[in-house]
Amino acid sequence: METITHRRVAVNGVNLHVAEKGEGPVVLLIHGFPELWYSWRHQILSLSSLGFRAVAPDLRGYGDLRRPSLHPRSYSILHIVGDLVALIDSLGQDKVFVVGHDWGATVAWNLCMLRPDRVKALVNMSVVFSPRHPKWKPVDSIRALLGDDHYICMFQEPGQVEAEFARMDIKLLVNSILTYREPAPLTGSKIKGFRESPVEELPPWLTEEDIHYFVSKFDKSGFTGGLNYYRNMNRNWELTAPWTGVKIQVPVKFIVGDLDLTYNTGNVKDYIHKGGFKRDVPFLQDVVVMKGVGHFINQERPNEISDHIYDFIRKF
Template identity: 60%
Template sequence: MCEHLLVSLSCYIWVRTQRIVEFNEMEQIKHRTVEVNGIKMHVAEKGEGPVVLFLHGFPELWYSWRHQILSLSSLGYRAVAPDLRGYGDTEAPPSISSYNCFHIVGDLVALIDSLGVQQVFLVAHDWGAIIGWYLCMFRPDKVKAYVCLSVPLLRRDPNIRTVDGMRALYGDDYYVCRFQKPGEMEAQMAEVGTEYVLKNILTTRNPGPPILPKGRFQFNPEMPNTLPSWLTEEDLAYYVSKFEKTGFTGPLNYYRNFNLNWELTAPWTGGQIKVPVKYITGELDMVYNSLNLKEYIHGGGFKQDVPNLEQVIVQKGVAHFNNQEAAEEIDNYIYDFINKF
């Protein structure tokens, strides 16, 4: 009995010590505001050396890269993670079209220039990954190598607009389709509250395509009562504090530009991405398991479109938010790849 209590106490002390160490390291992350492309952008950064630029997804912030910032900065890199436009402490232009691919890539090119470097190592997840592909498409001269999490290149089909194609596959209740009408999803989210929305999305482990029936917001119908080990109450509280100030309109506007982006990128139809790429996803990732992407990733289409795709990694038992759920593993994958260049 005493031995069991001693072991439990030792584990508790170790966990608390680790938390204190990480908290102290987090306090060393520098925060500043940069003028880019007509907006003020919040940037978190730490370290010295070659720049690693981290792009977050939905519904996240620079904070979703907290583990990677600490890890890569300790290995001789300058880790830079902005809040993308419409998120967190970065400005949120009011018009929907201000969130199209040209505007957001314009933000990133200006940010890279402001860092005083010609090129960066790019690491991106979810919507950040989609923007990452656009950056590699429009300005490959700015990207030395790209570590892409979750969302592979979404090959442009010249015969059908993006959202129309998703609707044809999964119907009107597919989450991207449900996000299209301005104000509608914001109202549903307001009914359940910011904390519920974030917890509901961040804890999802359903590998199927996300379906959002009309009515109560329910992205993840099997939401657990407790948070997963990789997401603490403090982590969730940080996300909630920022989204309560900004709301979700800016982030949702990214989805509302899918069809516009399809129109704008017509000149790049059939073009290849020549940047060196490493792709990492979780086997339970909802994107990996939707939109016929498994066949595209493993059947040769991905490699055809991205000839310098060096590796595809599927993490066993890991879901969508792999940069947080399997942080140490992701840290190692990033370092092993970018260290070659």
């Protein structure tokens, strides 16, 4: 891990912390919530050993970033995609390979939708493409389908979930989220229940050192930056109106665990397996459903995920 280099890059009005290693074609690794560049630690080492330059930023609002205002309006999808386009520019690249997970997958879908000219190919995990519905705002749809107790609804009001998190030990919270494996939607009630059901033993893929790294960063930064991504979901719907009906026009591989809460929410399985996904992502080349794997798939099965990424991107 000590061979991974770290630097700050000034992009789009913020200074992103970037971890990287290797020489060759760039692979941009985009993390989710509540994560950091560190979630890609295994893939950085693997891809760099195979002739690629692996680049993993802490996204706006995370980790060692010198943050902009914590006001939610600074975290629209146009801000986040703008950060990554500027980062690609700073690397001297016209196009890069992109890999995303969780919110990083959502950001990656939008990068491909807004700037397909900057992406060679995409490997995305856990979160499927969600085309913009011309009438239904996403948070309103989630609330109608899954109720006010769904975690995304819980995250909407600034300060509310921060206060809930403040009642918990950060280590307990990070442990509980990273090891969550229930194949069902996550609710606010379940999050509040983490206090009563602490993780007694870490799974073999997650060490105390790993937990310490995440805790040390979130202890300093807090969670507001990452939560603001959720608070922009309806606003992103408004901002992306000109892209209604746009399909993802880059080669794609999608990977998800069969125990992932996202895979077991709403009609996601039908969307993936009955033609909707391929309709909206016409260059979708492969869908991999990994058995017995939860949400944090790139950490839980690091070697397999690294192999999946390499096997796909080496074709281009």
